[in-house]
Amino acid sequence: xxxxxxxxxxxxxxxxxxxxxxxxxxxxxxxxxxxxxxxxxxxxxxxxxxxxxxxxxxxxxxxxxxxxxxxxxxxxxxxxxxxxxxxxxxxxxxxxxxxxxxxxxxxxxxxxxxxxxxxxxxxxxxxxxxxxxxxxxxxxxxxxxxxxxxxxxxxxxxxxxxxxxxxxxxxxxxxxxxxxxxxxxxxxxxxxxxxxxxxxxxxxxxxxxxxxxxxxxxxxxxxxxxxxxxxxxxxxxxxxxxxxxxxxxxxxxxxxxxxxxxxxxxxxxxxxxxxxxxxxxxxxxx
Amino acid sequence: xxxxxxxxxxxxxxxxxxxxxxxxxxxxxxxxxxxxxxxxxxxxxxxxxxxxxxxxxxxxxxxxxxxxxxxxxxxxxxxxxxxxxxxxxxxxxxxxxxxxxxxxxxxxxxxxxxxxxxxxxxxxxxxxxxxxxxxxxxxxxxxxxxxxxxxxxxxxxxxxxxxxxxxxxxxxxxxxxxxxxxxxxxxxxxxxxxxxxxxxxxxxxxxx
Numbered sequence: 001x002x003x004x005x006x007x008x009x010x011x012x013x014x015x016x017x018x019x020x021x022x023x024x025x026x027x028x029x030x031x032x033x034x035x036x037x038x039x040x041x042x043x044x045x046x047x048x049x050x051x052x053x054x055x056x057x058x059x060x061x062x063x064x065x066x067x068x069x070x071x072x073x074x075x076x077x078x079x080x081x082x083x084x085x086x087x088x089x090x091x092x093x094x095x096x097x098x099x100x101x102x103x104x105x106x107x108x109x110x111x112x113x114x115x116x117x118x119x120x121x122x123x124x125x126x127x128x129x130x131x132x133x134x135x136x137x138x139x140x141x142x143x144x145x146x147x148x149x150x151x152x153x154x155x156x157x158x159x160x161x162x163x164x165x166x167x168x169x170x171x172x173x174x175x176x177x178x179x180x181x182x183x184x185x186x187x188x189x190x191x192x193x194x195x196x197x198x199x200x201x202x203x204x205x206x207x208x209x210x211x212x213x214x215x216x217x218x219x220x221x222x223x224x225x226x227x228x229x230x231x232x233x234x235x236x237x238x239x240x241x242x243x244x245x246x247x248x249x250x251x252x253x254x255x256x257x258x259x260x261x262x263x264x265x266x267x268x269x270x271x272x273x274x275x276x277x278x279x280x281x282x283x284x285x286x
Numbered sequence: 287x288x289x290x291x292x293x294x295x296x297x298x299x300x301x302x303x304x305x306x307x308x309x310x311x312x313x314x315x316x317x318x319x320x321x322x323x324x325x326x327x328x329x330x331x332x333x334x335x336x337x338x339x340x341x342x343x344x345x346x347x348x349x350x351x352x353x354x355x356x357x358x359x360x361x362x363x364x365x366x367x368x369x370x371x372x373x374x375x376x377x378x379x380x381x382x383x384x385x386x387x388x389x390x391x392x393x394x395x396x397x398x399x400x401x402x403x404x405x406x407x408x409x410x411x412x413x414x415x416x417x418x419x420x421x422x423x424x425x426x427x428x429x430x431x432x433x434x435x436x437x438x439x440x441x442x443x444x445x446x447x448x449x450x451x452x453x454x455x456x457x458x459x460x461x462x463x464x465x466x467x468x469x470x471x472x473x474x475x476x477x478x479x480x481x482x483x484x485x486x487x488x489x490x491x492x493x494x
Contacts, residue, residue, distance in 0.1 A: 052355045053493040075361040086356030088301050088347055095300050102293030103360050152359075
């Protein structure tokens with residue numbers, strides 16, 4: 001299986017923040033959730049990948065092609081949606097079609113109009129009169145209407161109500177039915193990613209802390225709750241991160257089954273995407 | 287013109303629709319007041335100012351909509367984006383010069399004694415273009431918010447240049463005037479072209 005995205009040791013320096021050796025690959029035909037708290041580097045990674053911000057070093061390949069060398073070819077197969085609407089307030093949804101129709105080689109007007117209808121977006125209303133959810137859906141409709149193979153979405157569901165969020169997730173699931181299609185979706189709304197992601201990549205303070213398939217993460221990892229004395233006595237090689245409280249500890253365990261086999265008397269709870277995110281963001285490493 | 291360039295241009299023209307309407311209205315009002323007074327020069331100036339104002343506004347609007355970061359995900363290069371802005375400016379100046387020419391023709395036909403000579407349009411147009419040539423790199427370097435103030439400084443600079451022009455060539459206006467106008471126009475066009483390359487370089491380095 002080839003990769004839709006392959007980012008290798010991507011670095012980007014800012015005076016107060018840096019991306020350090022960001023590496024991950026998104027296999028074709030799947031959805032990757034890109035998770036991290038606000039300011040962890042999700043948007044910076046996406047912008048640096050796409051050349052909107054200049055990388056300091058590292059390589060980015062989309063569809064197996066080097067991004068810098070095949071920019072136009074890649075961009076014709078790519079749909080991007082940012083967390084805020086990128087279209088000017090004075091335009092209408094039909095204006096957007098006129099503009100993008102000239103820019104994209106494979107723009108499909110009937111398909112775009114179909115999406116507008118499906119998403120209940122008025123064609124002739126000015127975008128400034130759209131609600132936040134409508135703007136987001138317009139961005140998605142625009143990103144889908146030139147038959148892209150890859151969608152890159154930066155927090156498309158943040159600030160939206162659960163009904164619209166689910167509606168948007170359904171659109172993504174429909175898109176991914178085609179095996180050639182892939183999605184990279186950044187979010188800190190972990191419940192959304194629980195619903196649709198095949199792979200999860202966690203970023204914290206500009207570094208990738210974990211990038212694996214969601215099922216592996218949920219199957220393998222576990223949360224051990226124990227007392228401080230037990231914590232001190234345990235072999236820490238199977239610990240990923242831990243959080244110490246006044247009366248006890250919570251520990252993120254790398255290999256749940258192996259740990260339980262060695263410590264049958266201890267209780268290990270299953271992890272959720274959210275707990276893993278919080279453990280990596282707030283826990284201490286051993 | 288390449289297809290995607292016309293797309294970027296169309297985006298600007300659609301965005302500037304409301305402003306263009308206001309400017310046309312303003313122009314009509316001023317035209318009705320100034321042209322019968324024989325003050326056609328003011329109208330030329332006004333047209334050139336409008337022509338310079340519109341591209342600048344489009345950059346401000348792009349900044350407000352966070353358009354550029356999105357535009358960079360479309361199948362266009364950074365160079366294309368800058369090119370579309372310069373094309374748009376050329377287009378607006380073209381329209382302004384054509385309208386000025388028509389007004390000059392009509393006013394010459396109606397009141398030949400007070401009509402301003404045609405060469406004046408070329409001079410005003412050149413200065414407008416020169417203004418654009420200076421303004422775009424500033425906009426790309428400092429962003430539309432800060433460049434707004436620099437715009438007024440530039441206006442003064444152009445004013446001084448204009449006064450200087452008359453001080454230098456004013457005495458010889460009766461002589462081989464055409465040469466001086468041509469030199470001014472050529473310098474402005476050259477500055478505009480050079481400005482494009484400077485802007486491309488500045489925009490290549492920009493991050494959004």
